[in-house]
Amino acid sequence: MSDSDVEKKTEYPDEKAFDHGHGQVGFVDDHGADSNLQRRLSTRHITMIALGSSIGMGLWLGSGSSLASGGPAGIFIGYVLSGTMIWAVSHSIGEMAVMYPLPSAFVQWSNKFVDPAAGFALGWAYWMSYWITIANELQAVNTVLSFWTDAVPVAAWMTIFWLVIVLVNVGAVNWFAEIEVICSMIKFGWIFVVIIAGIIISAGGAPGHGPIGFRYWNQNAFANGFKGFLSVMPTCIFAMAGSENAGLVAAETANPRRSVPKAVGSIWLRLSLFYIMGSLIITICVSPNNPDIFGGDGTNASPFVIAFREGGVPALAHMMNAVIFISVVSTGSISGFGGSRTLYGLSQIGMAPRQMQKADSKGRPWWALIPTLLIGGGLSYINVSYTGSEVFSWLSNLTSLFTLxxxxxxxxxxxxxRKAWSLQGRDPADLPWTTWTWPWGAWWGLSWCIILIIAEFYLAVWPLGSPQSAEHFFSVYVSVVAIVLCYVGAKIYYRGRKWVDVGTVDLDEGRRFYKAQEVEYAVGKEKGWMKKGVEAIWS
Incomplete structure (x- = not known):
């Protein structure tokens, strides 16, 4: 069959939406990858969402409690390890999202290649993690705004910005994307201020105090030893949770073959600047024993704000707090987007009510969006009775295990x-995009996820700084219990073989086929990682 014949069979009524300036559409057929969602997002949208979607409370605020429990070396190594994991995961996402750009991509990939019961457990676990993140970011709003005033009740702040998150999500998809692009640009630009100012403060160039250097590293690099290091990992994982959202956004992107690789190529920049350099800056500027850092007995401020305030530059402290405020609201709105698309995808494969598949002409899946926003916003009100750091600890532990x-x-x-591709005699050169990290990247990510889930079990049974108790165990490890229950229940319901037979799986179902003339068809010949990352930011 010729390309022209295939084009005539395409399901899309408006091919101009997929014309990228060459007079040809970016793909020739979806083979079932279509949905009621609208492909309104561009390369710029998906790149910037991938860049800034996970920059929120975990980094700006949670780093304070992690610094206190793990020490400077503990938090720095924790972010480095977590960074290598999400870097490997992102490359796995890139290869699959280009070929299978499906709503709730992770769920449908697991259902297709691993086990329907695993896909069911993953989908509902991810949906829970999204509305938990909404709650966590909303309660963070109160912590951030209390830096300026305590006059407004906690419930009032959370209600106001819950409505903001709702408004961002109920707008057209392209408007949602534009708002997130602006937020990502603010976060990305500000990190350079943080790095430069932090180095100056540590070197003694700020008026507040003299040189600090690596004083806190020399005093107590690993607070609370190995158990202290393990205790920072949930926060590090929570901070990076959401980095995988590029896989979900791909379903609403006009040409994933162009957009997704650029988003994956930019991840090294986010990891190195935000997490690794950001965590290093606070370890050389803020003492782990400072009572005012988030989780302490004082003002519960961000360690980044404290660094500027104690350095004698209050203007930067206020600007830092404003950027944190933008970040937490942005991350909350992205979680609403991700949660609704996860429910939508579950419905597509018969694992959620069929009504969840309904979307309007603007691409808004109302039946999936409303419960995600309602539950996430409602859960945030537990902050009215407990401190922000307590709520953050509970919710980040839940989210980090779902994320792992x-x-x-x-x-x-x-x-x-990849195993199915090989067993069915297909050439890797036929993949529309390949990651140079295969196979060690995927195995690295999988191995560390298993190791850390086991390590967190150890921390749940023998907690840091508190006696053993069933209450503590379930507050830390209930996510795993929920995953096991979902998996076992789905296994009983679906019955059948233990895992999908990859030798017979239909590799073309849900796949998008691209025209070689439309995209640069490069297998293992992508541009250098530095150039690719820079181009992804400036595109």
Whole structure:
């Protein structure tokens, strides 16, 4: 069949939406990858959303409690390890999202290549993690705004910005994307101020105090030893949770073959600047024993704000707090987007009510969006009775274990997809895009996810700084219990073989086929990582 014949069979009524300036559409057929969602997002949208979607409370605020419990070296190594994991996961996402750009991509990949029961457990676990993140970011709003005033009740702040998150999500998809692009640009630009100012403060160039250097590293690099290091990992994982959202956004992107690789190529920049350099800056500027850092007995401020305030530059402290405020609201709105698309995808494969598939002409899946925003906003009100740091600890532990399960399933799906490709006699050169990290990247991500889930079990049974108790165990590890219950229940319901037979799986179902004339068809010949990352930011 010729390309022209295939084009005539395409399901899309308006091919101009997919014309990228060459007089040809970016793909020739979806083979079931279509949905009621609208492909309104561009390369710029998906790149910037991938860049800034996970920059929120975990980094700006949670780093304070992690610094206190793990020490400077503990938090720095924690971010480095977590960074290598999400870097590997993102490359697995890139290869699959280009070929299978589906709503709730991770769920459908797991369902297709691993096991329907695993896909069911993953989908509902991810949906829970999204509305938990909404709650966590909303309660963070109160912590951030209390830096300026305590006159407004906690519930009032959370209600106001819950409505803001709702308004961002109920707008057209392209408007949502434009708002997130602006927020990502603010966060990305500000990190350079943080790095430069932090170095100056540590070197003694600020009026507040003399040189600090690596004083806090020399005093107590690893607070609370190995257990202290383990205690920072949930916060590090929570901080990076959401980095995988590029896989979900791909379903609403006009040409994933162009957009997704650029988003994946930019991840090194986010990891190195935001997490690794950001965590290093606070370890050389803020003492782990400072009572005012988030989780302490004082003002519960961000360690980044404290660094500027104690350095004698209050103007930068206020600007930093404003950027944190933008970040937490942005991350909350992205979580609403991700949660609704996860429910939508679950419905597509019969694992959620069919009504969840309904979307209007603007691409808004109302039946999936409303419960995500309602539950996430409602859960945030537990902050009225407890301190922000307590709520953050509970919710970040829940989210981090859901995230580890999700990252592990993404890597496992990638491994199984490649195995199916090989067993069915297909050439890797026929993949529309390949990652140069295969196979060690996928195995690295999967292995560390398993190791850290086991390590967190150890911390749940033998907690840091508190006696053993069933209450503490379930507050830390209930996510795993929920995953096991979902998996076992789905296994009983679906019955059938233990895992999908990758030798017979239909590799073309849900796949998008691209025209070689439309995109640069490069397998293992992508541009250098530095050039690719810079181009992704400036595109």
């Amino acid at each position: 399960f999700g990252w592990g399933m993404i890597c496992l799906s990638h491994i199984r997809m």
